Amino acid sequence: MTEKNQRLLQxxxxxxxxxxxxxxxxxxxVSQINTLFTSWGYLPVETPLFDFFDIYQELLSxxxxxxxxxxxxEGDLLMLRSDITLFLAKQMGIMLSRADLPKRVYxxxxxLRHQNREDISKNEFFQTGIELIGKSGAExxxxxxxLLVRTFEALNVKPVVHIGSRDLINTLLSAYPDxxxxxxxxxxxxxxxxxxxxxxxxxxxxEKIPFFMHLLQFIGTSEEFRNMLKKYSYKPSExxxxxxxxxxxxxxxLEKLGMGQYFRIxxxxxxxxxxxxxxxxxxxxxxxxxxxxxxxxxxxxxEHFGFDTPSVxxxxxxxxxxxxxxxxxxxxxxxxxxxxxxxTAFRKAEKIRKEGxxxxx
Amino acid sequence: xxxxxxxxxxxxxxxxxxLFASKGMDFSFDNRKLVAYDSSNTLKIFLVKNxxxxxxxxxxxxxxxxxxSDVLYENSYDFxxxxxxxxxxxxxxxxxxxxxxxxxSEKKLSIATKFTHFTRDYYHKRGIPVxxxxxxxxxxxxxxxxxxxxxxxxxxTGSTLKANNLEVFEKLEDIKVHLIANPxxxxxxxxxxxxxxxxxx
Numbered sequence: 001m002t003e004k005n006q007r008l009l010q011x012x013x014x015x016x017x018x019x020x021x022x023x024x025x026x027x028x029x030v031s032q033i034n035t036l037f038t039s040w041g042y043l044p045v046e047t048p049l050f051d052f053f054d055i056y057q058e059l060l061s062x063x064x065x066x067x068x069x070x071x072x073x074e075g076d077l078l079m080l081r082s083d084i085t086l087f088l089a090k091q092m093g094i095m096l097s098r099a100d101l102p103k104r105v106y107x108x109x110x111x112l113r114h115q116n117r118e119d120i121s122k123n124e125f126f127q128t129g130i131e132l133i134g135k136s137g138a139e140x141x142x143x144x145x146x147l148l149v150r151t152f153e154a155l156n157v158k159p160v161v162h163i164g165s166r167d168l169i170n171t172l173l174s175a176y177p178d179x180x181x182x183x184x185x186x187x188x189x190x191x192x193x194x195x196x197x198x199x200x201x202x203x204x205x206x207e208k209i210p211f212f213m214h215l216l217q218f219i220g221t222s223e224e225f226r227n228m229l230k231k232y233s234y235k236p237s238e239x240x241x242x243x244x245x246x247x248x249x250x251x252x253x254l255e256k257l258g259m260g261q262y263f264r265i266x267x268x269x270x271x272x273x274x275x276x277x278x279x280x281x282x283x284x285x286x287x288x289x290x291x292x293x294x295x296x297x298x299x300x301x302x303e304h305f306g307f308d309t310p311s312v313x314x315x316x317x318x319x320x321x322x323x324x325x326x327x328x329x330x331x332x333x334x335x336x337x338x339x340x341x342x343x344t345a346f347r348k349a350e351k352i353r354k355e356g357x358x359x360x361x
Numbered sequence: 362x363x364x365x366x367x368x369x370x371x372x373x374x375x376x377x378x379x380l381f382a383s384k385g386m387d388f389s390f391d392n393r394k395l396v397a398y399d400s401s402n403t404l405k406i407f408l409v410k411n412x413x414x415x416x417x418x419x420x421x422x423x424x425x426x427x428x429x430s431d432v433l434y435e436n437s438y439d440f441x442x443x444x445x446x447x448x449x450x451x452x453x454x455x456x457x458x459x460x461x462x463x464x465x466s467e468k469k470l471s472i473a474t475k476f477t478h479f480t481r482d483y484y485h486k487r488g489i490p491v492x493x494x495x496x497x498x499x500x501x502x503x504x505x506x507x508x509x510x511x512x513x514x515x516x517x518t519g520s521t522l523k524a525n526n527l528e529v530f531e532k533l534e535d536i537k538v539h540l541i542a543n544p545x546x547x548x549x550x551x552x553x554x555x556x557x558x559x560x561x562x
Contacts, residue, residue, distance in 0.1 A: 160548070189439075190439075190441055190442050191441040191442065191443060191542075191547070192441075192442040194444075194445060195442075219551050266548070282548075284545045284548045284549050286549055287421075288421070288545060289419065289420050289543065289545060290421075290543075290544065290545045291545055
């Protein structure tokens with residue numbers, strides 16, 4: 001092997017090539033989803049591939065290291081698109097005016113994230129999703145959750161979506177200092193409940209602790225959630241109860257629509273991002289190594305970019321899902337046309353193509 | 362259902378074997394094999410190198426794993442920490458030649474260690490400059506041969522240190538053994554995993 005060939009065969013960690021049948025499947029999936037989003041009144045948005053790093057730094061929190069950064073000719077620090085949601089929020093902040101609201105947008109595109117040295121390809125390279133901007137309340141949340149279910153159906157996959165309420169957790173913890181709530185979030189996120197218990201014991205009144213513990217550990221159906229609430233002597237405050245009832249009402253509607261099997265209440269879904277304010281969810285699919293869908297309500301994200309309006313949405317790491325797509329997305333059989341003359345072959349091929357088949361001359 | 366679990370080769374394995382056996386889940390690896398099922402078919406167990414364990418769990422190849430906080434610290438993966446065991450505890454210590462002491466007046470501490478992330482973060486947080494040399498084993502040799510003045514390493518009984526004429530200068534952190542889970546695997550199988558956790562506690 002020549003030295004040049006050897007060099008050509010080396011690929012930087014984290015790059016991905018999709019080609020032929022696999023690329024066909026990928027494009028089929030994107031096109032199915034785009035058609036669905038369009039039929040719900042969502043319009044496409046394309047975001048830039050890079051932007052100034054500093055405006056996003058605060059929002060990236062612990063993800064800063066995953067971001068590819070570069071310096072432009074003027075010496076400004078840029079970042080490559082690592083999460084379309086963030087770039088979209090800035091674009092929306094610039095583009096939208098009050099009169100436009102609510103706005104429904106969808107996106108699909110490549111993202112770049114630095115891959116851990118030991119961590120070969122996590123397939124986090126393609127993100128597709130929607131945002132419903134300028135609408136708060138149950139109708140907007142339900143629109144996004146039901147559209148998510150329809151998206152799964154279009155892709156022919158059956159993930160389970162764990163849905164929590166940042167709103168409820170923020171309310172529960174509102175009376176406590178910031179460093180304490182930060183430690184609580186960390187423990188809950190890791191499901192490290194022995195540490196959580198130690199934390200609570202020093203800071204929260206003892207009659208609240210069993211309620212807090214069970215609430216934050218809870219995973220299950222809305223019925224199981226109601227049963228859990230009945231068990232404790234601690235009565236949630238009116239405002240806490242309001243947040244609980246809100247979450248349950250969403251689940252009730254989803255169940256009524258026959259979509260209950262896709263969802264579970266899970267209070268440990270608190271999200272990495274500091275900007276979540278309402279419902280928050282992640283979707284898990286058998287056979288994948290991490291969540292394939294994430295989303296929720298972030299009513300203060302756009303404010304960061306100078307336009308204060310509520311927003312709710314989801315995004316799918318499509319390449320992770322694609323490994324599990326059924327035959328619906330594979331390339332159909334093709335027919336090879338062999339005739340004596342080109343004109344006959346051409347006509348024969350056209351006939352097959354008209355009927356939806358693939359004909360190769 | 363059968364849960365998948367990675368176990369580390371080495372000192373923890375006997376502890377885990379005894380614990381699981383006492384809960385009706387005997388297992389053993391025949392004939393240098395690295396995969397085994399327990400007697401109650403609750404677990405499919407993979408035997409892996411200690412420092413590779415987080416990689417297997419992160420990729421979901423094994424949904425669960427048993428691992429010390431020292432190894433977890435060196436990898437930055439997000440795992441669920443479902444349980445802390447009372448066996449296998451040890452300490453992360455800084456040590457050096459017997460009779461010497463930690464000399465903070467030096468312009469930097471020169472330290473040989475396997476645990477480079479832990480050591481860097483520990484001293485950076487305290488504003489102490491350090492020079493770190495990464496070694497993969499027999500760390501005790503570093504002060505003896507003059508590679509670095511100090512080592513940061515796990516100390517259980519201290520007998521290896523003693524045999525090389527070294528001693529602990531300071532304990533930096535308690536190291537505990539945890540049951541970890543791949544978050545996605547846990548969320549998909551939380552009922553079976555919770556039952557398993559209750560069984561072994």
